[in-house]
Amino acid sequence: MSYQRDVQVRMCELAVSSGEEAKILRATLGSCVGIGLLWRSRATYGLAHCLLPGPAGTARAAGAAVQQAGNGAKYVVEALPKLLAMMRANDAPAGEIEAVLAGGANMMHHRTSLHEPIGDLNVRMAKQLLADARLKVVHVDVGGECGRQLTIDCAQHHYAVRHFSRPAQQQRAMPRSS
Template structure:
């Protein structure tokens, strides 16, 4: 990896510009990666989200979550838009790429739906509510993915990989 490469780890956000020409990468299983491209301004961002939203007891204490803006999808999208300075971006200018949300466990539980599916559904709902156009989705199934955002080229790529047998 070169110094231009930024590994966006679980619960992290990263933003870069065309001038910085960084490459943002997230390796995803059940986590969902949300990549945003604002081509008109040459700004891109990537969030690596662990869970869709906090449980009620955690939501009551937001100060404790400072520094974990990407742990939850519900916090990550507004934080990423804010870091990009895109709160007032014209509708349709920001594009999104979603990847991840896999079911990495072979068994299903009756407690809740697979976390990957919940992550993806929450991301899709929030993007629709924010009127951000999703241009590419590669989610679900049982394979891991790597989402790459090339900020210099204002482009993205998703690579799939399967877990060892």
């Protein structure tokens, strides 16, 4: 008898499951980016919850990600190769693995001219890596100012993205100057 198990993929984590395990992979995302991979013909699914596009201070090309031991997904440039390796999908036939991209929101109320919002940088890097890996991107839900939850139901072989917004800020009347 199989039972359903909800696996919360936390910041900087990766998770892989199969349809036989009846797991639900879930990531709650703000400026982080979630990369979901669905290999339906093999009933194998993966989810990465990435904090940053890449390590600071390194001029690393997207395709030149360094493999590290462990289950880290802190950086987009390292998470996608690790996720593919964990799924044993490095040599999957072209077009068989579908990708879902969610998150990358601007969760701060103000923008700074010093650097681009981290959510935008995460999304740009993820899109570049998915294109370089020639993965079939079937859904992109990124940007804006609302959080998202990316869910992959391994038993039902589908995904969903749910939006949520931060509570409305209390607005107080400011005195007008004449």
